Amino acid sequence: MTAVVEQRDRSLLTRVQHVLHAQATIGPAVVLLTSVIVFALLSERFLTPGNISLILQQVAVVGTLAVGQTIVILTAGIDLSCGAIMVLTSIVMAKVASETGLPGLPALLLGFLVGTVCGLLNGMLVTRLKLPPFIVTLGTLNVFFALNLWYSGSATIRGSDMPSLLLWTGQTFTVGGTRITYGSILLVVLVAAMAFVLKNTAWGRHVYSTGDDLEASRLSGIRTARVLLSVYATAGLIYAVAAWTLIGRIASASPQAGQTDNLDSITAVVIGGTSLFGGRGAVVGSLIGALIVGVFRNGLALAGVDVLWQTMAVGVLIIVAVSLDQWIRKVKA
Amino acid sequence: MTTPILQATGLVKRYGKVTALAGSDLELLPGEILAVIGDNGAGKSSLIKALSGAVVPDEGEVLLDGSPVSFSTPLDARNAGIETVHQSLAVSPSLDIAANLFLGRELRRKGVLGSVFRMLDRAGMREEARRQLDALGIMTIQNPGQAVETLSGGQRQAVAVARAAAFGSRVVIMDEPTAALGVRESRAVLDLILQVRDRGLPVILISHNMPHVFEVADRIHIQRLGRRKAVVDPKSVSMSDAVAIMTGAMEPPS
Numbered sequence: 001m002t003a004v005v006e007q008r009d010r011s012l013l014t015r016v017q018h019v020l021h022a023q024a025t026i027g028p029a030v031v032l033l034t035s036v037i038v039f040a041l042l043s044e045r046f047l048t049p050g051n052i053s054l055i056l057q058q059v060a061v062v063g064t065l066a067v068g069q070t071i072v073i074l075t076a077g078i079d080l081s082c083g084a085i086m087v088l089t090s091i092v093m094a095k096v097a098s099e100t101g102l103p104g105l106p107a108l109l110l111g112f113l114v115g116t117v118c119g120l121l122n123g124m125l126v127t128r129l130k131l132p133p134f135i136v137t138l139g140t141l142n143v144f145f146a147l148n149l150w151y152s153g154s155a156t157i158r159g160s161d162m163p164s165l166l167l168w169t170g171q172t173f174t175v176g177g178t179r180i181t182y183g184s185i186l187l188v189v190l191v192a193a194m195a196f197v198l199k200n201t202a203w204g205r206h207v208y209s210t211g212d213d214l215e216a217s218r219l220s221g222i223r224t225a226r227v228l229l230s231v232y233a234t235a236g237l238i239y240a241v242a243a244w245t246l247i248g249r250i251a252s253a254s255p256q257a258g259q260t261d262n263l264d265s266i267t268a269v270v271i272g273g274t275s276l277f278g279g280r281g282a283v284v285g286s287l288i289g290a291l292i293v294g295v296f297r298n299g300l301a302l303a304g305v306d307v308l309w310q311t312m313a314v315g316v317l318i319i320v321a322v323s324l325d326q327w328i329r330k331v332k333a
Numbered sequence: 334m335t336t337p338i339l340q341a342t343g344l345v346k347r348y349g350k351v352t353a354l355a356g357s358d359l360e361l362l363p364g365e366i367l368a369v370i371g372d373n374g375a376g377k378s379s380l381i382k383a384l385s386g387a388v389v390p391d392e393g394e395v396l397l398d399g400s401p402v403s404f405s406t407p408l409d410a411r412n413a414g415i416e417t418v419h420q421s422l423a424v425s426p427s428l429d430i431a432a433n434l435f436l437g438r439e440l441r442r443k444g445v446l447g448s449v450f451r452m453l454d455r456a457g458m459r460e461e462a463r464r465q466l467d468a469l470g471i472m473t474i475q476n477p478g479q480a481v482e483t484l485s486g487g488q489r490q491a492v493a494v495a496r497a498a499a500f501g502s503r504v505v506i507m508d509e510p511t512a513a514l515g516v517r518e519s520r521a522v523l524d525l526i527l528q529v530r531d532r533g534l535p536v537i538l539i540s541h542n543m544p545h546v547f548e549v550a551d552r553i554h555i556q557r558l559g560r561r562k563a564v565v566d567p568k569s570v571s572m573s574d575a576v577a578i579m580t581g582a583m584e585p586p587s
Contacts, residue, residue, distance in 0.1 A: 021480070022480075197451075200450070200451070200452045200453055201450075201451040201452065201453060202439040202451065202453060205428065208425070208427060209425035209428055209432075209436055212425040212426055212427045213423075213424075213426065215421065215423070216421065216422070216423040216424055216425055217423075217425060217436070219387075219407055219417075219419055219421075219423035220423050220436040220437040221408040221411055221436075221437035221438065222437045279425070280427045
């Protein structure tokens with residue numbers, strides 16, 4: 001071990017690979033910046049305050065879901081039930097408040113509790129029955145969605161029947177002509193808090209190492225089952241926050257809302273540079289990923305491109321992002 | 334005779350109808366390298382797992398410094414000062430070297446930042462990692478902030494050994510530490526093992542590689558059919574005799 005490491009000449013490509021390996025968020029950040037510039041050149045309406053406000057509103061719900069989805073994917077899991085948990089939770093908050101006259105705060109907290117319990121159920125099935133997260137959450141996706149239809153009676157609850165606190169996330173304040181919803185602010189705060197926890201606490205490190213190598217983590221003395229359980233429960237709580245943002249966004253609680261939001265959140269996480277194989281990525285990347293999807297859809301729409309081509313562009317982005325991740329993983333010393 | 338630092342008596346472990354350990358003994362003396370050799374299925378792994386808390390023996394006793402201990406998880410053994418370098422290394426590739434050294438026992442910042450915000454003491458851990466790697470003379474690892482997956486097999490092994498040496502206060506167990514390594518890297522790991530011993534930590538070394546065993550071991554424990562067949566001195570027994578005892582072709586010298 002006393003030999004000196006030789007300084008090999010590295011090609012530009014290898015250097016790029018190393019930089020991306022050390023900082024997975026750089027790639028998505030560059031893509032976001034480039035797409036903003038390109039769309040701003042294509043359409044003068046793109047960078048107007050009204051349009052920016054619209055993009056932020058469109059991104060808030062999926063972005064919030066993506067925060068929870070990120071920590072699940074970091075453990076090499078996947079959560080297909082996130083959208084269903086969100087919708088079920090939004091219905092519980094809204095219906096309990098509108099029917100029993102429960103004030104806003106307890107209704108909100110009840111929703112948070114329901115979301116956490118749903119997440120905990122996912123975590124129990126993953127850790128106790130040792131089923132693959134894909135199968136567990138595919139099952140609970142249907143269970144939670146059915147519960148949602150049953151409890152709501154397939155009926156939408158109008159915003160005017162709810163306490164104002166539940167609609168607070170849809171309210172706006174104006175900065176430099178741009179109207180920003182409190183839901184978007186909530187998302188930014190959530191991302192910052194989660195980024196801090198993942199980077200600076202032992203729990204955060206254990207989330208990464210559990211996803212990286214479960215057996216190695218166990219042998220290192222990490223209680224991996226407890227880590228997984230806490231991750232799914234925390235994700236459930238975050239989906240309940242997304243439910244709050246959803247109510248504000250559509251000014252109602254609909255049992256049919258957010259049908260594809262589970263896949264959209266996975267899209268945001270993957271485009272944001274987090275590896276589906278676990279142990280690698282960052283929650284800031286997921287926010288950027290959600291923004292990339294929002295900017296692409298909005299920018300292409302403004303440029304007069306048909307919806308089907310917008311969808312195709314997102315599809316291509318996903319494949320490019322995952323290929324990039326595979327390539328980065330092959331990094332050598 | 335000195336008291337063994339780690340001792341096992343009459344360990345039995347059955348998996349269904351298979352008896353992996355049939356009343357096995359083991360003694361590790363202070364400051365020695367005890368090699369454990371044996372054919373496949375002789376019960377080496379089960380013996381080591383019982384000592385490191387990875388499996389719980391059905392019968393028998395483990396004594397640490399003469400007093401009985403019972404480990405139900407790897408964490409128990411670790412808390413008692415027994416560190417194991419597993420064959421799979423048990424490192425997390427995407428985390429950096431310092432993070433791996435402290436995996437599962439991270440240090441927190443002092444004051445409110447640590448107690449309320451649970452913040453990790455990154456600088457402190459890096460510094461300590463640097464110190465441990467230096468102490469073992471691992472010069473090729475330049476930066477404790479480097480991700481483990483960018484290291485070579487030998488360097489990863491060095492990280493795992495450094496972790497064991499840093500936290501093991503009583504015993505270090507190494508399971509096939511040179512199995513996946515090239516000649517030069519094996520050499521470096523053997524030097525590391527000798528260094529760990531010279532720092533006063535006794536080592537149990539499990540290996541299939543006879544030249545390696547004969548080079549570093551102070552005593553050789555030969556495991557056969559779930560029992561300890563013999564303990565030999567590498568200076569007085571030849572390599573071929575040790576293999577003959579291990580395979581049952583020869584009875585151990587009495």
